[in-house]
Amino acid sequence: MPSLLDRFARAAGFARTPHLAQQPATTPPATKSVSGGFALYAEGRATWTSCDPASLARVGYQRNPVVYRSVRLVAEATASLPLTAVAGEGRGLLALLARPNLRESGTAFLETIYADLLLTGSAYVQAVTAEGRVVGLQSLRPDRMRRVPGPDGWPAAYVYTVAGRAQRFDQGEGPVPPILALALFHPSDDHGGLPPIEAAASALDIHNAAAAWNKALLDNAARPSGALVFAGASLSEAQFDRLKGELETNYQGAGNAGRPLLLEGGLDWKPLALSPRDMDFVEAKNAAARDIALAFGVPPLILGLPGDSTHANYAEANRALYRQTLIPLARRTGQALAHWLEPVFGMVEIEPDLDRIEALASERESLWRRVQAADFLTASEKREAVGYPVGSPEG
Incomplete structure (x- = not known):
């Protein structure tokens, strides 16, 4: 029949070590006598989030403040950049980009494209045509799009599925190809892009795990990783129930954080994990946040992240954001749109108007x-x- 000490070990989630069990009376005493104890063994194997776009968007954009703010900052600021035609007659194309469809403005349309690029590495735009003219543009969700390769391996058509209904877009139809596929560079994919959030996946998991650990510590403040060691022969039923009740009632929860634990009757507390100070908890979380911002091309100073900064002040960091991230993203997107719609609007070069950027x-x-x-x-x-x-x- 299991002893009360074994029952206490199972209730606490620990395994009792056989070599620490109480020795028979006939056993010669060791140099240091220990009558009872607990030990916890676990494999230190990390668990990483799957790198598919849906999982990264869920644990990143929807649950991580650094990812959310980085994506919103880059997408909104880039979509708000004023565009101008530096070559060719671009009034018709600029008018279409300013009002691409009846549902959204040009800023909202471009913001969706940039957000898709940051979160999935790819973005898709549909050209709405009528009587040989392009009368509208519509952004399509990358997770609903499927490429249909042609004989040469390049996409010959795209299939877009919504609510079980699929629509096929053949790239040879219409005055222009009906679908424009935008993608960031990917070293091992000819068509899909590598999103910044995937490059920051490890830092994202570290940042989320640090937040979850901190929340668990607040909710369970009286039971950090450790063991209660009983030096006596055994715990009585009354002692076991009293100890369990005191731990659950008086020491568990954020409201009891920091309350000292009163030990009596041969009980001793043995920590089995590093404290937040020992593991440099805050700095590890801040370093992960800076890595996430780095992947998205946002200076940490812009996001208010602590730590060393290569910029002397906020204005310099803001200029670096525009020069190194926002303007290149807007330029490559404008060039792709102009090249795609060239059969309708002629040869036009679309660039951000740097003279109208206040930063x-x-x-x-x-x-x-x-x-x-x-x-x-x-x-x-x-x-x-x-x-x-x-x-x-x-x-």
């Missing part, structure tokens, strides 16, 4: 001042140096 005003002012002071340049050369078309009365 870069100081850079433009410095450039204008240097160009204005260059007396060896003609007026046309000065206009070309600052990015304005030569011979135009206004930029």
